[in-house]
Amino acid sequence: MFSVFRDLIRYNMEFAVGVVLVGAIVLFSLLSFISPVDPTAIYTTIPDMPPSAEYWFGTNSRGQDLFWHLTFAFRNTLFFGLSVALLSRVISIAVGLAAGYLGGWTDRVLMFVNDIFVALPTFPILVLFYFVLRSDLDMFKLALIMACFGWPYDARLIRSVALGLKHREFTRHAVFAGMSPVKIMFEEHLPYVMPIVFATAMANMIWSIGLEVTLAVLGFTNINIPTVGTALYWANNHSAMVVGVWWWIVIPVVLIVLTFLGLFLLAVSMNEYIDPRSRLRRMGA
């Protein structure tokens, strides 16, 4: 396992860059654990200082050292994005495989529920949760709620793959061998849908983090929790862009872009490692 990793690093530029980017962001967010600064405290430094040797990322108009503040913001945002992705993957795998493999009434009921979740307007519901929970709305609860809305499309996708797998030879063998449906789904079919799961996970993270930013910018999240969204909320609240405190907006945006670029490169190179065909494909045509 380690040697695979070493080889990938050594020989695959994309993997190496991806590891460096994601690693750097993760390390950056982990720095929050040794931060000398309380992220909720304001006016602890001179406000509006541009990036410099003393303040690497500058300071914002609330008198916070942006470097340390963003370590917390990224920790929370990454945790949030990963939680939503993970939870919604679990739901979509379970629903998708069950609906696809079991079929019949199970399929019909699950897809009916699925359609309802697709049809329900997410935004008012999320805002409502905010109004009800207010400052009890921490990142995990928000992730839990969003996970409830992040699964239906992908469950449909997984279902369509599972439908195809159902008629494949190996499924019949497994049935004859007396494997239980649950075992078939999770031992035989799951590996086939994993590429979809990984591919949709990233899209899901972009979606959930984007929605968090939207809610935060409108003031519908707990704005005392430092996240990328609340960082932008406060920047907006202090007219950062028109005033010229550009680093307050540019730095978190650049970091988030780098995060996803890194994740994308990792996903692409891992995919190539798992499936060398795609490599050949890219050299071909």
Add this chain to the structure above:
Amino acid sequence: MSTYLVFALKRFLQFLAVVFTGVSASFFIAHLSPISPVETIIGRVSGQSAFSPEAVESLRQTLTELFGLNVPLHEQYFNFLRRFLVGDLGPSLLAFPTPAMKLVGLALPWTVGLLTLSTILTWLVGNILGGLAGYYQNSRLLKAFGIVAIGVQPIPYYIVAFLMVIIFGFLWPVLPVSGGFAMNVRPSWSPEFVGSILLHGILPAASLVIVGLGTWFLGMRALVSNIVTEDYVTYAELAGVRRERIVSSYVIRNAMVPQLTALAMSLGGIFSGTIITEQVFSYPGLGTLLVRAVNAGDSAVVLAVSCVAVIAVATAILLIDLIHPLLDPRIRVE
């Protein structure tokens, strides 16, 4: 034929069930809000002038009765269902007694117009570029575009929209940054009005296209780069079938099945508006209405917008299900 009819009927029943459940869920969600429309109005009214506590209390009672909020929730629910069946979603509580649907109707054309156009534009451009990038995988230009698309995708939409305002409204003020049309034209079928609408739509639409493009592009590229390795494409190439024919009838045609499905879903999804677009560009539409209604506890308008959205998405799902067998001959009608 008749199997298709039975299939369509089944699907339609499911559509009705989804609409009913979705709308009911929306009703309870809208009414669970802790925000009281009565208090919103009292706050607004009594903040204006020196109001005595007694006066406020009597106003509160009047409004509560007027809005029908003095009956239990389940009764309100049945009243709502009864009215919903005849297409009446009741009066808005923020603009009492104006029907909530009238407010929705005012905002809807803007949202639908802007979003339909930008969604279709995004879809077309994203799919064409993505298809080309999937087919001509060694094109430098398309590769570069792919990297840009990956980079742009995670930028929060708010930032993109806001940057458009800053760039084209502030640094280089050439385009209108707010409103749906200029103040010196009047709604009519005149070229001035249409031109003004288009001019005011450029920035909001452009911001939507920029953020949406990458998703379609990457999706289509992945689809196409899978399809070009399919045997039927290789075979057609070996047979010397014309390249344009291969691209259009073999590659694109096969990629269209999922992409058209996704387009239908996106179009179904536009009926809840784009809150940030409307906020940033002061653009009229459902998003602003929804945010204001949520903020003011106007459950009738929240419900009206939600119902429109639920019906739109359910319709999109229904259409997809109905059209799918036609798009993809392999899908058998159950």
Add this chain to the structure above:
Amino acid sequence: MRKLMTLLASLLVASLAIGGIARGQEEAAAPPLNEFPREETLIINNPEPPAINPGMFNMWVAGNGAAWSNGLHQLVLDTLWFIDPDAGLDGALYNQLAKERWQYNEDFTEMTVRLREGILWSDGEEFTADDVVFTVETQMKTPGMVWSAPFSQYVESVKAVDDHTVHFTLKQPNSRFHSIFSVRWNGAWIMPEHIFSKVEDVTAYDFNPPVGLGPYTLHSYDPNGYWYIWQKREDWDKTALAEWGEPGPKYVIYRSIPSTDTRLIEMVNGNLDMIHDLTPEGMFSLVKQSPTSRGWFPGFPFAHPDPTLPMVIFNHQNEKFQDKRVRWALALMLDARAISMASYRGAATLSAIAVPPTGTHPKDYHAPLQDWLVNYELDTGKQKIKPYDPTIGLQIADMVRPQFGDQVPTDEEAIRTAFGYGWWKQDIQAATELLESAGFTKQGNQWMMPNGEPFAFKLTTFSEGVINRMGTMIAQQWSQQGIQVTAEADPEIYRSTLPLGTYEAATAWSVETWGGDPDLSFFLDSWHSQYVAEPGKRQPHRNWQRWKNPNLDKIIEEVRKTEFTDPRNLELGHEFVKLMVDEMPVIPVMSFNVFSAYDTRYWTGFPTAEERPYANIVTNWANSKYILTQLKPTKQ
């Protein structure tokens, strides 16, 4: 082929959409295209979000979605008196539709009003006493109208004595009845009897186009509620405003621009003459980028102080805040300079007393009480201290001078006006002594309450803007002193949290005054203990702290029996201020400063803080109409 179909389909949808928009406008007759020459047009920012019911102008009905501050109540409607929050063109008290002041009888059970003659409605009908009588009677018999409740509560009967005299008989003595018809930023507007008497259901009537007594009429409006265009009446001289001069602009446009950054951009681009509010940072940036733009003050702190008083409100039904020594200790833990810097970047006008430092109040309250405050002694249990620091404003001015240079006033008097007369000095020692004498103990860096539990509470605050910043800073300062205070942002603070008392402490305001008059009845009457709700019940406006005090009741009861213009009111006001200092039921911090801006590129004659503070430049106040009479186009 398929692409063609898609294209056709999208064109179809687009044309349907445009068609829908075109139909959305109700007056379908295609009016001619209009130009609005900049030298004839004033463009004002309406701070409200776009009108939710754009074609609704019947603002007498509560909750029908009619927009008010879109120009309707500034330019079209009118009523008897105006009380300006600032100095006024000729004193803060304007006789508008009334020819002279109100006249009460001995025991305040009757009020007589003499109306101006020769005033015409915008449709040419004459304004008479019948309009006033109709306004009152209609609202009394139609619950759910905006002034129904107060009219029903106070008015026994109303009569037109003659065409220009109205006589009210009141149900109980009320020396402040006239205030219903006195506009601070809004008041009971007079309805056109000749229009509404023909309407079957007043509450369903849209009053479109509106017929008013002001010098402007509706020209056109955005069917989506973002803008309203008003046009000057030919017969503007037949309105009450004519007394103060001819309004300058031929057209006035009110625009809703929700994003403060866009407001700034539009003003820099010359598309906006008056902005209601910006962020402090936006204001500083605006004056840098646009040399013709400015705020209320010519330099720092720019903002206009509203006659409202942001403060820390303690919930007096919460046992943590029963002891005034605790409240005082909390006040003395605060560093006003840091709060001012954090909330307003130093652009705050501080006030240690429970009267906003704005309008005519500094002259009536802050200046006269300055000596009393300087000499005020507080017994901490161990020592007597003089907690007041009259130099705080000067210190803040010095703090911001490096950044803003000569934009910061140097004259001591100007600094007082801009930064406030002073505030309590941060005195941790005194606060410690006060808490200890109240039975609190300190364990490590944590204060423990007499019952042994840690002293901790939530500070509810706004979800954005300067008040949020103020709340965050105050919570932080208390936390640093060993009291666990977390700031909770709450968009529902005024609608549910304060009225329901579901908070421990909050930053908001429960003091709001006329601004241009020393009379405090505007908020004070509602502070009487008779209105304090039981815990869990809804508290009526404005005594959010639910504080009861017999001496307070005594003051209020005397105000009720004192005529509005009686100088005794000012003495009572002083008594109130002193009581508030003694008890510290709330901690007043500063006025609510609004970063209103205007641009002199196209128009001059706006009010200024330094020379002509004749009106409030905050655009959604109805009294901003007086500004129009002073405006002259700048020759470009």
Add this chain to the structure above:
Amino acid sequence: MSVTTDILTVDRLRAYYQMNYFGIEREVRAVEDVTMRVKANEVYGIAGESSSGKTSLIKVLAAAIRPPLRVLEGSVTYRFNGNPLDITRAAEEEIEAVRWRHLSYIMQGSMSVLNPVRRIGRIFEDFAFRPMGLKRDAFRAAVEAHLARLHLEPGVMNSYPHELSGGMRQRVTIALATVCRPEFIIADEPTTALDVVVQKDVLAMIREVQQALGSSVVFVTHDMAVHASIADRLAIVYAGRIVEEAPTRTIFTAARHPYTRHLVASLPRIGDTSPKPSLEGRPPSLAEPPPGCRFHPRCPIAIERCRKEVPILEEWPGEHRVACFRAHEAIPAGEILHLKRGSLQ
């Protein structure tokens, strides 16, 4: 057209996959020093296990040379209407000009080679309308006539691929490949996925069409039984090289190469109940082929020389070519099995 004319001449062909795999240069020697000729009007079979390089060889023959597959050496020359065309060097337009009209291809896997969302009739138009150069009506008639020859109703033209049975689909692909009456047809495992009855049908049909058109067919399959029933001549491919080539009868009766003999021996025969021998070990990796004779690690009769030298393809009487150092020794098939067991430890 003379019966003895070679329509295809492959000369010392070397084609490798060359790729930069995770930064490592890799080379897969898929086709190594292949020389062969296909005569007009004959069915030339190519047999070999999977990943023996036969698919790569086919790709080169079909002019489907795409990176990472590259021709390093040698030539592949077709002679249509007497004009030689070396497809390893020809311009793309020259190759395009012969495709389908002269050189067609029946691809492996009849399900996946037909565009699932296109009706059969449209696929015929895509593939054959241009090369046939007929008017639309005439074209349609020609296609229908051709389909009839393959016992297909004209109605299939309106069907989608998934609506046909496996056998019908395969017949459609054969019809598709032969409708232009090409001189040369490459058939890659056309019968693999079919059940035995259908398989027989299809084989008969290929034979029939081939004879009717007078085309040459290169027929690739791993199934020796199929070869037995259709091929005129047969080449056995092992690890990228031809190890033996002879008329079909010779291969089955007088094979000289131990690998060929093994393949023949493992064919089931009626009445034979003895256990079928299986070859130990796996085909070698083409990325790192063993030195010497590539078969030697699995060869039951390998000698020292086999490990060092590469045996060349030697001409034997009767159009027979063999690449084995021990081809001259007469070793019965049974012994091969025996010896192999003995050499196991």
